[in-house]
Amino acid sequence: MTPESLPLMEALHSTPSRRYLAPDPIPDDVLWSVLDAAIRGPSGGNQQGWGWVVVTDPEVKNRVAAWYRENWDAAYGSRREDILNAPPGSRGLSQRGFLGAEHLAHHIAEAPVWVFPVLRGVADATNPRIGSSIYGAVQQLCLAARAHGLGTSLTTLYGGHEEELREMLGLPEDALTMALVPMGYPTQGRWAEPKRLPVEDVVHWDRWGAKRPREEAG
Template structure:
């Protein structure tokens, strides 16, 4: 039996600050032991009431990937493809998807099925749910999967752009009638790009202290 490579010794904060979405993924296979270790880390994540009403569907079969990739590309073209020229011409500092980010997302849309592994996080009892907080029961565990993959040098991104085909996907994957897929996470060793801190607005712009609109204390001052 092969032994999973030892993961990179990353500190928690280092991993949190250096795990961007990786959309240029090589087709090289991920060893089964590595994939199992990543999934084992994911299921240690938070679960509401510790119910663990989830499943994790790993897809490597090209025949299963093909129709999903087709749905994904249809949605990509509808949502972003028609705005390609506009987005790529955006000036530096413009809000929203940057030209570089667009090209990466476009590449993923056109090469999605080449990612050697897909993971669908699935929630039971969620097919007819209407709560906007539904994802709280699984997305914490999804982030643990992403961070564990990072430790093994595996790139990921989280997407739901296959949406609108849930019934077909349920049948394709043989999911229970009450199940709902919560994301698609393509996984693979990065073929381009680097581990870098994603650009975000500063804390002062997005954090509110006690009440909305009240800025946080200045650095070095008690709250």
């Protein structure tokens, strides 16, 4: 399948986080194609006050990976047995999802390419919706990667080290990283539809709690 032949709705329904990634390099033309698709995403007021920092430097990746593992252990590692022994159908990470996320926490530095989406003028922002100016474009990055057979996941588990990261990446003082997207060719898993609650359960009509039955197309 070529990137052009992947149907849009199929891509939207089958772009899960892929956390088992090979260290194989990504060709430059593929990487540029993915990035060029990302910047076609929505930008508030078309300001495009963003930058996309592509990281392949092992020294940078190893340092950030140590922060990532520390945060993983604090947020999830201490609950490992509880999560892995939870009854099937429990809300939150499934056993398989947990093991994939755990693998990424210990192998994220092996992903050949990292992308940090960066916003300018938001270093001191308190607006909880500030990410709306870039997260749509980040999803386009993930979808374009999927079209090229590349796996991605969107994570912020490197958090708590923004000043150190700003210095390492040479970011402007007013800039803030909004996520980390490791990217590579998947070695395990498949392009499957992520499990979600039924759409009828989470959609409300005109006001919260107002439901409407879904009529299937005839």
